[in-house]
Each structure stands twice: as structure tokens, then as C-alpha cells.
Amino acid sequence: MEQVEKAVAAAVYAADDAGLDLGASLIAAAPWPEAGREILRRGEEFVRRSWERGWQPADLVRIVRRDLDDRHVRLATDLIAAENRRYARMAPRWEAQLRELEATGPWWGSDERYADELAARERTDRFSLATTLLELFRLLIRLPAIEPVGPPPGENVHVHPHAPTPDEPRMLTRIRALLAKAEATDFPDEAEALTAKAQELMARHSIDAALLAAQGQTGDAPTACRIGVDAPYETAKAILLDAAASANRCRAVWNSGLNFSMVVGFEPDLEAVELLYTSLLVQGTAAMTRAEAAQRASGRKRTKAFRQAFLTAYASRVGQRLSETTQHVTEETDGSLLPVLAARDVAVEDRAERMFPQTTSTRVRGVNDHAGWEHGTAAADRARVHPRPGVTG
Structure with a gap:
């Protein structure tokens, strides 16, 4: 969706905060169901990039909690749950983190309804939600590469003979x-x-x-x-x-x-x-x-x-x-x-x-x-x- 693309370009990739209000205004003015679907798509993309740079779900939520606030943490968990739909298999430790975060799957209905259901859950206006999302995107895109501790989900997943499982020894x-x-x-x-x-x-x-x-x-x-x-x-x-x-x-x-x-x-x-x-x-x-x-x-x-x-x-x-x-x-x-x-x-x-x-x-x-x-x-x-x-x- 063009308005969301412009908003992301203005707010996320800018060197300063000048484009944040502009980006939030563009998203708030866009048709809300379509904007919600596109926000999820872009958010999944940013989460996927963080997996490729070595991050895992628990790491991502921890750094969001450290640098932003509770609303950003909830939105980050939503994006992780949305991205998780892509993968049929993942390592046991990864699955355990998703269960701990309650991010094994989306809590909302269809993606077209995400924006409306999100606004109801957060009890705030569209502009504030858009600002929070863009701040989260900006943090995700700027995460450095770190040493990986296992394959990203869906890639070369090998269940280690001693890996933790739901049925613990x-x-x-x-x-x-x-x-x-x-x-x-x-x-x-x-x-x-x-x-x-x-x-x-x-x-x-x-x-x-x-x-x-x-x-x-x-x-x-x-x-x-x-x-x-x-x-x-x-x-x-x-x-x-x-x-x-x-x-x-x-x-x-x-x-x-x-x-x-x-x-x-x-x-x-x-x-x-x-x-x-x-x-x-x-x-x-x-x-x-x-x-x-x-x-x-x-x-x-x-x-x-x-x-x-x-x-x-x-x-x-x-x-x-x-x-x-x-x-x-x-x-x-x-x-x-x-x-x-x-x-x-x-x-x-x-x-x-x-x-x-x-x-x-x-x-x-x-x-x-x-x-x-x-x-x-x-x-x-x-x-x-x-x-x-x-x-x-």
C-alpha cells in the first residue's frame, strides 16, 4: 500500500525524528483495514530480517522492552506471532520462547481486521498507534547482527537429542x-x-x-x-x-x-x-x-x-x-x-x-x-x- 510505504520511508529510514509525525499521519489517514494488513506485512519483514541477523524471539522482546515501552512490546509480540505463521518447523528452544511470549499464533481474526482489533485492545487513536508502530520498525531495522545460536526457523532444523521439549526429563x-x-x-x-x-x-x-x-x-x-x-x-x-x-x-x-x-x-x-x-x-x-x-x-x-x-x-x-x-x-x-x-x-x-x-x-x-x-x-x-x-x- 503506497501510503504505508511512504510512511515507512519517511519515519524508519530517516536519520532523525522529523519524519515520524509525517509517517504516522500518513498511516492514520489511510484506509484502516488495508493499512493494518500492510503494517503486518512490513512488520513481518522487519522481524524476519532480525532472525537473519542472529536474533531470536526472546532477544527481540527483551531489547524492545529495554529501549521502548510496554505498548511496543505488545506490538512486537504481535509481529513475531504473525511472522511465525510462515514456518512449519523450528528448533525446540525457539518454540519454547514463542510459548513463553504467547506468540505461537495471531490473537486477531483476519489480517484485514488487525488494525481495528489493535485499536480496541490498546484503547487509543490511530495516530498514536501508527507512531508506536513506526518507532518499533525503526528499532528493528537498526538492530546489529549478532552471533547466531541456531538456525532461523524453517532452515536446517535439527532436533538435538538433548534439546528441551514439552515433556521434560x-x-x-x-x-x-x-x-x-x-x-x-x-x-x-x-x-x-x-x-x-x-x-x-x-x-x-x-x-x-x-x-x-x-x-x-x-x-x-x-x-x-x-x-x-x-x-x-x-x-x-x-x-x-x-x-x-x-x-x-x-x-x-x-x-x-x-x-x-x-x-x-x-x-x-x-x-x-x-x-x-x-x-x-x-x-x-x-x-x-x-x-x-x-x-x-x-x-x-x-x-x-x-x-x-x-x-x-x-x-x-x-x-x-x-x-x-x-x-x-x-x-x-x-x-x-x-x-x-x-x-x-x-x-x-x-x-x-x-x-x-x-x-x-x-x-x-x-x-x-x-x-x-x-x-x-x-x-x-x-x-x-x-x-x-x-x-x-
């Missing part, structure tokens, strides 16, 4: 349940025991997968996934994710500019890292909130410095605990399996080096609150993950 179901209980409890000792058992099961799950591979029952190889590392205190969060990755035989590489870490490892271990990082972040944030409340009650006001120091200390100490648990479980295995585990570690490191031949180390700055560091270390000790006798799943 019983071990992962148990791990997920243990971590959920650890997040929900108000008793530090209980959270400690539950998290300890979860990490022990993760380590055993990884060893079982290595054994199957050594016996030739699977043909797995290291792969990668992206995990969001959002502000605030993203440096401390990246350290926590790196700790969870290292303890589970993975390698994490943080992209501070785009707020995510790439985690390289074997598929069962990647699943463990995602579960563990999310749970530890929830537990750490809850512990920080409780400690901060006590500090405020005593008259302290340096909240930001306290939080930064708390989370950094928590991440550092938890990393030590996770590594201890993995080492403990590994030492209990048959010694003949140690070369297999070492070979898998080398394979992960080699894959990470090929994906990221140039990485730099980041110095942690701004950790200068002694009370925050002490409280964070204590919280990590309470959440320690070394297995204890008598703990059951």
Missing part, C-alpha cells in the same frame, strides 16, 4: 520443583537445602549425559543460548550467571551493550544454567531486600552502593559454592569417566573460542560498601549449595 522436572520451593520459602536453611539438592541433581544429570555420549548413544556437540542480563546491577548479575555457567561445565560471554550473555555448553548443561541462574537471582534479590530493610531501619541511606556490593559479593560467594558441589559430585563418579568429562570441557572451550575469538575482561568497579559486601557474602553462605546428607528431592 524427570530429572529436570525435579530440579525445577526444588528451585521453585527454594524461591518460595522464607526460611534460609530450607532454601539452602533445596538449592543444594538442585545443584547436586544438575551435576549428576550432566554426568549422565556425558556417559550416554561416551557410549555412543547420542551425537551431541556443544551449542549455545542467550540469557538476558538486565539492569540495574548488571555487572553483578553477569558474575552470577558466569558462576552458574562455570559450575555446570559451560562458558558465559557477556555482551554488556545488548544486555545478555551467550552461554556455550552441552544442551543439558545449558538448561541447568538457565534454571539455576534465574532461581539464584530471585533468592539473592529477596535476601538483599531483607538486608536492605534492616539497614534502613538503622538509619543507613546508601541504598545503591549497598545493593551493588551485596549482589557482587553474593555472586562471588555462590560461585565458589556451586563449584564445590560440582567437584563433590564428580569425585564420587567412576574414575574412568573423568577423561570423558575433561574432553567435554575442552569441546566447550573450543566452541566458545571459535564463536568469540576476541573477548576482554571487565574490572568490577564501584564495590565500596563494606556492609553490603558482608551481608551479600552471608546470604550466599545461607544459600550454599554443597550437598548435605539426608536432603531428599
Whole structure:
């Protein structure tokens, strides 16, 4: 449709914001059903280009949420759902992201009705909707190329023998349940025991997968996934994710500019890292909130410095605990399996080096609150993950 094409050319490809109002006016004045259909077509095109540049659905929504607002996020999810109609097959991790975003298919009727149904859902005028859409298009078209972590949907889709599926292995179901209980409890000792058992099961799950591979029952190889590392205190969060990755035989590489870490490892271990990082972040944030409340009650006001120091200390100490648990479980295995585990570690490191031949180390700055560091270390000790006798799943 010519008016939509002119609007996109004026607003999306312009070097400044001067064309945004013009583009929104052109779309608002166009015949609405036809404009809605054409907006979807152009939006699908921009989403498809982002897939070709290495982005995945969760990445796209995360960057839209960071740079724009909730309405843009909802519209981005619509465009992802519309584009998803093109593909008969896609990787399991991709499908899981679509389910999480509720973007497996369009919620509207025909594409001709999209604009009207969108206006009813958002309860706003056409000009405002058009402005939001053009702002979203402009962000999508300017996304940089990033390292792909799997084929785009519809291209060379291979279901990995260890890829997550809707029917998760019983071990992962148990791990997920243990971590959920650890997040929900108000008793530090209980959270400690539950998290300890979860990490022990993760380590055993990884060893079982290595054994199957050594016996030739699977043909797995290291792969990668992206995990969001959002502000605030993203440096401390990246350290926590790196700790969870290292303890589970993975390698994490943080992209501070785009707020995510790439985690390289074997598929069962990647699943463990995602579960563990999310749970530890929830537990750490809850512990920080409780400690901060006590500090405020005593008259302290340096909240930001306290939080930064708390989370950094928590991440550092938890990393030590996770590594201890993995080492403990590994030492209990048959010694003949140690070369297999070492070979898998080398394979992960080699894959990470090929994906990221140039990485730099980041110095942690701004950790200068002694009370925050002490409280964070204590919280990590309470959440320690070394297995204890008598703990059951």
C-alpha cells in the first residue's frame, strides 16, 4: 500500500525524528483495514530480517522492552506471532520462547481486521498507534547482527537429542520443583537445602549425559543460548550467571551493550544454567531486600552502593559454592569417566573460542560498601549449595 510505504520511508529510514509525525499521519489517514494488513506485512519483514541477523524471539522482546515501552512490546509480540505463521518447523528452544511470549499464533481474526482489533485492545487513536508502530520498525531495522545460536526457523532444523521439549526429563522436572520451593520459602536453611539438592541433581544429570555420549548413544556437540542480563546491577548479575555457567561445565560471554550473555555448553548443561541462574537471582534479590530493610531501619541511606556490593559479593560467594558441589559430585563418579568429562570441557572451550575469538575482561568497579559486601557474602553462605546428607528431592 503506497501510503504505508511512504510512511515507512519517511519515519524508519530517516536519520532523525522529523519524519515520524509525517509517517504516522500518513498511516492514520489511510484506509484502516488495508493499512493494518500492510503494517503486518512490513512488520513481518522487519522481524524476519532480525532472525537473519542472529536474533531470536526472546532477544527481540527483551531489547524492545529495554529501549521502548510496554505498548511496543505488545506490538512486537504481535509481529513475531504473525511472522511465525510462515514456518512449519523450528528448533525446540525457539518454540519454547514463542510459548513463553504467547506468540505461537495471531490473537486477531483476519489480517484485514488487525488494525481495528489493535485499536480496541490498546484503547487509543490511530495516530498514536501508527507512531508506536513506526518507532518499533525503526528499532528493528537498526538492530546489529549478532552471533547466531541456531538456525532461523524453517532452515536446517535439527532436533538435538538433548534439546528441551514439552515433556521434560524427570530429572529436570525435579530440579525445577526444588528451585521453585527454594524461591518460595522464607526460611534460609530450607532454601539452602533445596538449592543444594538442585545443584547436586544438575551435576549428576550432566554426568549422565556425558556417559550416554561416551557410549555412543547420542551425537551431541556443544551449542549455545542467550540469557538476558538486565539492569540495574548488571555487572553483578553477569558474575552470577558466569558462576552458574562455570559450575555446570559451560562458558558465559557477556555482551554488556545488548544486555545478555551467550552461554556455550552441552544442551543439558545449558538448561541447568538457565534454571539455576534465574532461581539464584530471585533468592539473592529477596535476601538483599531483607538486608536492605534492616539497614534502613538503622538509619543507613546508601541504598545503591549497598545493593551493588551485596549482589557482587553474593555472586562471588555462590560461585565458589556451586563449584564445590560440582567437584563433590564428580569425585564420587567412576574414575574412568573423568577423561570423558575433561574432553567435554575442552569441546566447550573450543566452541566458545571459535564463536568469540576476541573477548576482554571487565574490572568490577564501584564495590565500596563494606556492609553490603558482608551481608551479600552471608546470604550466599545461607544459600550454599554443597550437598548435605539426608536432603531428599
